[in-house]
Amino acid sequence: MSSIRINDEERQEQLRMLVESAAGIAPRQGGFKRQRALKKSDTGFDREAWGELAGMGWLGLRLPEDSGGMGLGVLEYAVLAAEAGAALLPEPFIEAQLAIDLMGPEAPSEALSGERLILPAWSFAADGTDMDGGVTVQGDGLSGEKRFVPLAGAADELLVTTAEGGWLIAASDAEITTERTQDGGHVGCVRLDGVTGRRIPFADPRALEAATLANAAYLQGVMERAFEITLDYLKTRRQFDRPIGSFQALQHRAVEMKVQIEITRAVIRDAALAFDGDGDLRPIVSRAMTRASEAAQFVTRQSIQMHGAIGYTDEADIGLFLRKTLVLMNRYGSASAHRKRHAQAQAA
Numbered sequence: 150m151s152s153i154r155i156n157d158e159e160r161q162e163q164l165r166m167l168v169e170s171a172a173g174i175a176p177r178q179g180g181f182k183r184q185r186a187l188k189k190s191d192t193g194f195d196r197e198a199w200g201e202l203a204g205m206g207w208l209g210l211r212l213p214e215d216s217g218g219m220g221l222g223v224l225e226y227a228v229l230a231a232e233a234g235a236a237l238l239p240e241p242f243i244e245a246q247l248a249i250d251l252m253g254p255e256a257p258s259e260a261l262s263g264e265r266l267i268l269p270a271w272s273f274a275a276d277g278t279d280m281d282g283g284v285t286v287q288g289d290g291l292s293g294e295k296r297f298v299p300l301a302g303a304a305d306e307l308l309v310t311t312a313e314g315g316w317l318i319a320a321s322d323a324e325i326t327t328e329r330t331q332d333g334g335h336v337g338c339v340r341l342d343g344v345t346g347r348r349i350p351f352a353d354p355r356a357l358e359a360a361t362l363a364n365a366a367y368l369q370g371v372m373e374r375a376f377e378i379t380l381d382y383l384k385t386r387r388q389f390d391r392p393i394g395s396f397q398a399l400q401h402r403a404v405e406m407k408v409q410i411e412i413t414r415a416v417i418r419d420a421a422l423a424f425d426g427d428g429d430l431r432p433i434v435s436r437a438m439t440r441a442s443e444a445a446q447f448v449t450r451q452s453i454q455m456h457g458a459i460g461y462t463d464e465a466d467i468g469l470f471l472r473k474t475l476v477l478m479n480r481y482g483s484a485s486a487h488r489k490r491h492a493q494a495q496a497a
Contacts, residue, residue: 163221164228171229174202175236177374181466184237188333192303194239202240203263209249209256211359216254217261223359223424227366227417234370237473239334241300243367244268247360248308251315253352267317268304270295270339271357278435278482278490280310280357290343291316299480301337302327308349309341318346331472358430361481365434365441366417368477369410372448375470376406379452382467399455406451409444416440431494435487442478449474 187193202208210226212218226246233242248269249256259265273283273295284293291309301307304320324340353359383399420437423430449471453460460467482490 160224164225167225167228168232170205171232174198174205174207175232175238177232177235177377181237181469184239184333184469187239190333193300193334194241194303199240199266200263202242203261207242208245208263209261210246211250211353212253212256212261216256217258218249222421223362224418224421226359226363227421230363230366231370231373231417234367234473235374237332237371237374237469239332241266241268241303243360243363244299246363247271247356250353250356250359251308251310251351252317252349255349255352265305266303267306267308268298268300269310270298270301270307271310272297276479276483276486278357278361278486281312284309284311284341286311286313286316287343290345291318291341292343293341295339295341296336297480298325298337298339300334301325301339302335307339309339309346313348314351315349316346317349318344322346330476332469332476334476355424355430357481358434359424361438362417362420362424362434364477364481365413365420365437368441368445368474369413369417371470371473371477372406372410372413372445375449375452375467376403376410378467378470379403379406379455382456402451402455406448409447413437413440413444429494429497432491435482435491435494438481439484439487439491442474442484445474446478 183195187195206219207229209216209218210221210229211223212220214220230243245260245266245268248267249260251269257265257267260267271280275297283295284291291311295309298307301320302325307318307320307323309316309318318341322344324342325337327335327337329335380403383403416437420430420433423433452467453471456465456467459465462468478484
């Protein structure tokens with residue numbers, strides 16, 4: 150996404166500046182010592198890094214300036230998400246952004262500053278793409294269950310979605326059980342039994358679409374960096390007295406990986422620009438998510454294979470990219486779910 154090109158020169162310069170600023174928290178160079186250390190932690194991310202990220206204005210990215218945000222668009226959101234993906238950023242940038250987008254002007258200032266971590270509890274099915282089910286409002290309280298909530302065990306508060314809007318509750322008021330994920334994080338099952346909270350009407354009806362596209366862009370960054378690391382390996386690893394990158398079979402595989410990356414980048418760019426209009430976003434967002442999840446699987450698997458036996462060891466950084474892909478490829482709906490949604494939207 151850092152090489153994305155659009156016709157608007159002023160916006161193109163803004164994108165370049167965003168990418169440069171992202172290098173402070175999500176560098177495209179260097180190793181993954183921090184990510185490996187956090188795999189052993191209970192939270193799965195670093196609160197200090199979270200504060201730095203908030204200080205750069207990443208939280209509230211799409212909120213209007215008069216609401217404490219930066220007032221930027223989904224294209225800028227996607228560019229930052231891609232940089233986060235290239236760095237395998239473990240902090241829940243997209244999830245917190247979804248909660249903030251849904252709350253809009255009602256988002257607490259402490260959420261924008263990073264002092265309070267508010268995460269959305271929206272998913273209730275293994276392959277769902279909507280937010281309404283799982284929890285119902287009964288009298289003054291919420292009852293039901295939300296599942297697959299990323300880093301739920303680390304949240305200070307949860308924004309629980311229902312058919313009647315959102316409800317902000319203290320995480321300590323819910324029963325949360327967690328399960329580790331392959332990338333070192335965790336997902337939680339949130340059970341509610343008459344839990345009370347503050348009702349917050351949804352401010353942005355397209356917030357989930359934006360988060361889904363950002364997740365696709367994160368996967369774009371994952372595959373870009375995996376490809377870069379693999380190309381470097383092909384140039385330095387020698388066999389039969391020459392770099393293995395000189396072997397034609399590996400060159401053909403590298404070209405196919407590059408093609409998949411470039412097509413995915415173009416699809417994500419078009420989807421991000423579609424948010425500037427008023428049309429139905431479902432077809433193009435579902436197309437982007439489908440392409441990103443499948444291309445990321447292809448590129449990261451090929452990257453491991455092209456590293457040879459060392460690529461399958463836990464010590465090899467290239468394996469971190471496949472693990473991250475496997476965690477994120479279904480987070481906002483699987484490829485099959487998005488194909489179905491795309492077909493339904495096209496037929497409507």
